[in-house]
């Protein structure tokens with residue numbers, strides 16, 4: 001998973017900036033019209049038809065003309081009817097049409113290069129060491145100019161030292177999250193709230209009046225906002241336990257819905273927000289320089305975290321028939337997730353690098 005981030009930075013709306021955005025907007029509409037009317041969906045084809053006019057009539061610098069063509073193609077491909085552009089975002093490409101040195105941003109305008117001193121807020125500083133992708137210049141309704149930097153960063157290859165904390169996190173229904181060192185985030189409040197919303201929904205659906213439908217929409221928004229708020233808090237609590245260089249290990253959630261777990265459990269699973277919680281944890285972790293390792297879910301809930309053999313879980317409890325070990329099932333899964341990541345990263349290191357688990361247990365997991 002590649003980490004992505006956006007930082008919106010205000011710049012001075014010079015006449016050159018305003019002119020450039022205006023010209024770009026007109027040029028974009030021109031490109032969209034040509035592409036739409038001639039059924040062109042391909043960058044290269046559109047380039048042949050419009051490039052000359054973008055340069056001579058619209059006076060766009062070469063790189064902006066290229067960005068404009070690409071953007072127009074994208075819009076036409078997506079549009080069901082011909083797109084009408086009111087406010088365009090000018091696409092900038094680093095380092096070709098825009099450049100950043102320290103806190104001086106240089107961008108191409110219709111009348112050449114222009115430099116801006118930008119102020120980078122503390123909360124964004126970290127991202128400016130990442131790769132800058134195609135970014136956007138836009139004007140808002142009040143005529144203020146903003147530059148939207150888009151960043152990306154490949155997840156780092158994790159090399160762990162004995163000081164680094166590595167925790168597996170199991171996301172689930174009974175517990176929203178369980179970390180391999182035994183911290184539980186239970187879901188009773190979430191379930192309670194979700195049940196209440198479900199009850200309200202069924203009542204309103206039965207009513208079916210216009211007012212009821214309106215209220216229904218409002219309620220679904222309220223439930224979404226509640227879940228987002230709750231996930232933000234949990235992810236914050238989880239991430240706050242780590243420092244830069246540590247690693248969080250989670251399961252890839254793909255396929256979580258495919259397994260049949262009984263009617264009631266499947267209802268919860270399809271109405272849960274695992275992805276949101278995981279993505280919140282991920283971006284908060286990335287911001288702090290914490291590594292995220294995502295592993296394939298394979299038997300994490302069915303293996304004994306002590307001896308490594310297959311056993312069964314029963315009523316939220318895991319008990320191993322081979323070694324007699326028993327543990328909360330979600331905690332058992334979280335520990336397996338941490339072990340699997342260790343084995344994947346460095347088998348040797350794993351034995352010495354289990355800060356939260358006794359060495360005997362760690363050895364057992366490796367040999368078993």
Ligand SMILES: [Zn+2]
Pocket residue numbers: 304305306307308309320321322323324325
């Ligand atoms: Zn066992």
